[in-house]
Amino acid sequence: MRIASWNVNSIRPRMEQLTSWLVRARPDVVCLQETKVEDDKFPEAEIGDAGYRAAFFGQRTYNGVAILTRFGLGVDGVKKNLDGDAEDAHRRAIAATIDGVRVVNVYVPNGQELTAPAYQYKLEWMTRLKAELAPYADEPLLVCGDFNVAPEAIDVHNTKKWDKTVLFDDAVRAKLQDLLSLGLVDAFRAKHPEAKEFSWWDYRMGAYKRNWGLRIDLALVTPKLFARVTDVRIDRGPREQDRPSDHTPVIVDID
Secondary structure (H helix, E strand, O other): OEEEEEEOOOOHHHHHHHHHHHHHHOOOEEEEEOOOOOHHHOOHHHHHHOOEEEEEEOOOOOOOEEEEEEOOOOEEEEEEOOOOOOOOOOOOEEEEEEOOEEEEEEEOOOOOOOOOHHHHHHHHHHHHHHHHHHHHOOOOEEEEEEOOOOOOHHHEOOHHHHOOOOOOOHHHHHHHHHHHOOOOEEHHHHHOOOOOOOOEEOOOOOHHHHOOEEOOEEEEEOHHHHOOEEEEEEOOHHHHOOOOOOEOOEEEEEO
């Protein structure tokens, strides 16, 4: 099974890119973040024409997540957002069990800046995410998405530039390590311990051409599932197209 994660940064203007990429990459499951569309306007028909069905949870202008699954795959136990979220909470998480693998798709809050209330919300949200994942620690589990945090120095093009920011501050990196303490494995780093590759580049200052990026799109798996992971890679192709998302897909292959 091939599972991919991609922050599309608004699904409707990226539909042609998404559908052409689905044909090329042939994922079985795709976790999308920042769909930025209400549920009644989600492009379900176009996704269906591409051979996928969708579980989605969105809102206008901001946030929004979806899980696309190839027709024929068994999908059960769809859950939207985290335990304790209010009805009007940001739509940042969706989960489903797909052919026996629990897939949790997250769009972790950005945090804005270190002194903002939004940063404390980000830290608290990650604590709640850990509680959500804990019951699956001994099961086949993959949690993926835009984590808005680079785990290590190797995941940042310039640590001096990003130190003391919401994407690389010590506190948020500690929260990510606390999440990993459940026994989760950062699948890309485990497969490629020395690779300095990125999944996000700012639109400004020619960051992509200069490779001034960060690896903030992650796929974390339990040891039971990691034993079945054959490959993990970052697909830079979509970032090289016209008017791309600022993120590019991460792909995990599982036996």
